[in-house]
Amino acid sequence: MPTIPLSQASAGMVLAADAESLDGMYRLAAGLLLTDAHLRVLRGWHVREIEVAAPSEASPAPDDAAPADAATAAAARFAHLPQNEPIVAALLELALARAAGEPAPGRGRLPASRPLPPAEARSPERILATDPMLVSLPEVFMRIREVLSDPDSTVEEAAAVIGKDPSLTAKILKLVNSAFYARTMRAAGSLPPGPVDSLSRAVLLLGLNQLSTLAMGVSVLPLFKDIPPECVDMRQFWRHSVSVALLAKLVATRLGDPNPERFFVAGLLHDIGRLVLYKQLPEVAGTILAAAMTSGRPLDEVERELLGFDHAQLGGMLLRKWRFPESLEQAVWHHHDPLSGDTPLEPAIIGVADMVTLATLSGSGDRRVPRFIPEAWQLTGVEASELATIVATAETHLDIVCAMFA
Structure with missing residues (x-):
């Protein structure tokens, strides 16, 4: 069982002994088949060397093997992010601390992948125009x-x-x-x-x-009460949405915004475009989700590739159709790319709240933590040292607020 410098390790090797972070708080378990994502995590932990199995001792795991434990799965969700950024490091630390008490995650059944309908049948304008429910409010x-x-x-x-x-x-x-x-x-x-x-x-x-x-x-929340359960776990979906709403209002209040309620509402509705896809094009939504899960790519990126638009744009267009205040519409529309909007602060707050939620509190179907956008974090003024307190505050109230929308 040779010990080698981490710089010499490569994907496909098998850990012969647990690999721990320098403070001993986090570890990857012995027997794990290393991937590039695991190696990035180990570098982020500043591990210098690891023990690996000799080639004859290694027994390759199947390609679709589930992560060895919850901590490994949590760390892998951050593998694409810059580990040396204080915000990313703080979020990873919170995620790993939470994962320490969780059972190993199951892989779950992937949605069925089906052929996409013609482009003209899946334009955002066509989707929003063909549902009487979205017109008759x-x-x-x-x-x-x-x-x-x-x-x-x-x-x-x-x-x-x-x-x-x-x-x-x-x-x-x-x-x-x-x-x-x-x-x-x-x-x-x-x-x-x-x-x-x-x-x-x-x-x-x-x-x-x-x-x-x-x-x-x-x-408008009751409009989506009949989403097919095979498309999405609505309890988990609204838990994620409420988490983003709570965090967004906390950040807006911290900034002294005179109308923090609009950030609560924007957080609550930031993924409403996904619900429209689940309701109007459930087979397409399943294909997108399957592609994102198998490739490890963000859902919004896969949506843009397969549809030509993403759920954030669809949600923003829906709020425009409903004549919500423009600032709220823009916050939903641009929350994955705050700098693309005319008023980047509003979508930056929602984007930051979404990243924190997906990293530490509640997912919404995306297996990766969203990309780190330094300018968005600078606009919100949230520091790495504050994250633990902000997350704890939101979590304290999450179950109670979720129950109000049940």
Whole structure:
């Protein structure tokens, strides 16, 4: 069992002994068939040498073998990222710490891959135009949109419109009274002295635009309750979306934004384009997911290759069709490439929240952590040293807020 410098190791070798990070906190297990991704992880851990099995002792694993343990799987999801970046290193440390107490991941069944329909049948315009559900929106949504677009609207009018939907009213009041909102309102200097027991009080507390935007976002969620379960685990999907919403609002509040609710809504709806694909083109969505899983490439990259657009663009176009505020539309549309938009701060906040969520809290079908965009992180001002606190804060409230949308 020779010990060799890591610089001489290559994919296809088999570890003969556990390989640990310098602090001993993380390890790759003996018997693991090394890939290029594993070697990048080891370099990121600053490992200098490893023990490998002699050629006769090595027993190659099948090509589709699952990672040896949860820590290995977590580390592999970061292998394409620059390990020397403090943000990436901090996220990897959080991910590995969480993985330490998790069971080894199963590989899962890949969706069936099917031929794509003709290009004209899968353009974003055609997709959004052919679903009556996406055209005939709930009446309460239409009324809230009217209130939001009318500069002469009053608190009483907004409360009356939202109050026509008891379920929506209950969700809004639960959310505004949650411990998470108490924390962010305290940070913004607007914590109320008592419970928010009416929509009028909620409007006075958050402001007309903020509460209307929040109500619009929440009101469209039931439109996607009938997504086929074989397409996506909706519980996991909304858990991911709520995680991004919580983190985005935390970052926006930290920046002193006067309307952090729009970031909560943008986080909640940032992957709504995926739901449209699952609903309108389930076989295409399955083909894309299978291609992403087998290649290890990001879903949005595979979408652009096979469709000519990605779910972020589709979601942004849907919000434009629904006449959501432009800043929210742009935040959804450009969250995978914040610098491509006219106002990069909004999509940068959603993109950063999405990266943190996929790295540490909850996935949405993508097996890789999104690419690291230094300019997006610079815009948000989030430092590596703050990540553990921000993630812990969001996680503390995640189950409670998720239950509100059940």
